[in-house]
Structures are given as C-alpha cells and as structure tokens.
Amino acid sequence: MLFTHMVELESHDLSELLKATSDPTRRIILTLLAQHGPLRVTQIATHFDMSLNSVSKHIKMLERAGLVLRRTEWREHLIEIQMDRLKLVDRWFEDLRSIWALRLEALDNLITKETANDTDNN
Amino acid sequence: MLFTHMVELESHDLSELLKATSDPTRRIILTLLAQHGPLRVTQIATHFDMSLNSVSKHIKMLERAGLVLRRTEWREHLIEIQMDRLKLVDRWFEDLRSIWALRLEALDNLITKETANDTDNN
DNA sequence: CTATCAATCAACCAATTGGATGAATGATAT
DNA sequence: ATATCATTCATCCAATTGGTTGATTGATAG
Secondary structure, X not given: OOOHHHHOOOHHHHHHHHHHHOOHHHHHHHHHHHHXXXXXXXXXXXXXXOOHHHHHHHHHHHHHOOOEEEEEEOOEEEEEEOHHHHHHHHHHHHHHHHHHHHXXXXXXXXXXXXXXXXXXXX | OOOHHHHOOOHHHHHHHHHHHOOHHHHXXXXXXXXXXXXXXXXXXXXXXXXXXXXXXXXXXXXHOOOEEXXXXXXXXXXXXXXXXXXXXXHHHHHHHHHHHHHXXXXXXXXXXHHHHHHHHO
C-alpha cells in the first residue's frame, strides 16, 4: 500500500523531530551549528540570555530528536548538527503533497469526463 | 542582511506550524483532509477512538496554525486544508541548508588555498 | 414545543515543557 | 590537595498539552 509509512511508521521519530524544531531557541541553536560547525555547550550558551542549564536541556532535546550529535572529546562535548535528519520531515511533506495532488488529479479527470458526457448529450 | 527573516521574523508563525504538525493525531487529520478534501468535524472524528471534543480541539490548533480553514456553512463547519502554509516550513529548511552549504563551501575554499600554498612550498 | 444533531465552551486531570537554582561529577591546572 | 572549568543531575515552578466529561448554543425535523 502506498504512503503506508506516513500513518504510523516513523511517526514517533517524526513527532520528536517536529517538536524539537518547533521551539525558537532550538531553531537558533541549529542555525548557529549550521553556520559555525560543531560547538561546545558553553559556546552555544553565550548566544542566549538564559541559564547554561536551560541551553543544555534544549541541546539534549535536539539530541533525542537526532538533529544533533554529541562527540564527547576530553571534558568538552562537541555538538554537531545532523542535516540528514531533516529529510524525514521533507519526506512527510512530500507525501502529503502527493496525496493532495492525487486527489486534485482524480477530481480533474472526473470533471473532464462529465464535460465529455455533456457534449455527448448535446 | 541575508537570512534575517529566519531569526525572529515569522518565528512565532513557524513555531505554531511546527508544533501543530508535531502531533500524530493532527498529522492524520491533515492526511485525511488532503485525501478527501473538506470534511466536517464529526466526519473527521469518526476516524479516531477519541471524544469529539478532543478532535475539535486538535482542529482548532490546526486552525490557529493556519494549516486549516473553517468555512461555517449552515450548521456545519467545513474544514479545509491549506497546503500553501507548508511553504513557510519549507523555506526555513531551505535557509538552514543554505547556511550549512555556505559554510562547507568556505571550508572547501580554505582547504584548496592551503593545498595551493603547500605545493608552493615544495 | 420538543427531540436531535453539529459543534463549542468550561472545568478538570495527568503529563510535559521551558525556565530557574543549587549540588554533583570529572577532568585539568596549580 | 585544591581551585577551576564544562557539563549534567535533581528539584522546583508556572504554563501548556492532550485527553476526559457535562453543559450550552443554534439550527433542523417531527
């Protein structure tokens, strides 16, 4: 069956991903990482008017969503963005658009057919 | 300045959009609407093992996020998906990828230059 | 007028979230 | 041994969320 994977397969991962990106602070963190490459937690925290702990928690959420990878080198934790992970969201959006397009297409076919019938009847 | 709109412009809208799509029930509702076109609240509710009220609340969230439009005709509320709204998310993803690509490019240039210097020194 | 139907509103509950603070861990530097 | 640094863990708090049930609105049908 087409589009089956949308319904429940990957659903939990997708929810985590979308929830993780739905917070402005976390989106800024992702932007920083895309701009500057891997950063330490404290480096990231300097960009916010917020306790280090809160930033740490945000990073942990990004980590759980797989949007970020932690390479613990020495005492420092290097946080690295995982761009590939975004594809999962992309795919869901594409699927939704496909479903939508399919319906419009069917609708269009129906109208064309009816118009043909109309001309038959005239 | 490039990419300015990412940081805070549209940020609230984007957060609402992403939060709205981060719930599996709401994603299924969107899929139903893409598949079948505009539906009434009760029609949507039949697909879930959940009170009508809960479904109603989910729809209201989708509405607040602009992902869905309500056309109140007679006593019935026709709920219609707004596919255009997804573009806002698309754009943020594209922006993030551009930022990422720009950094990689700069990094690549740097390496090429250093390699050139190395051959100069040999 | 009354029963029914579509949908919302209001209140409640448990779980999660985004923030704070203070203590703890673990490694390096003096 | 002690001080410092990077980070997390443990609590706490107010706000939000996803769900429930019961009452309400507003229109239609008998």
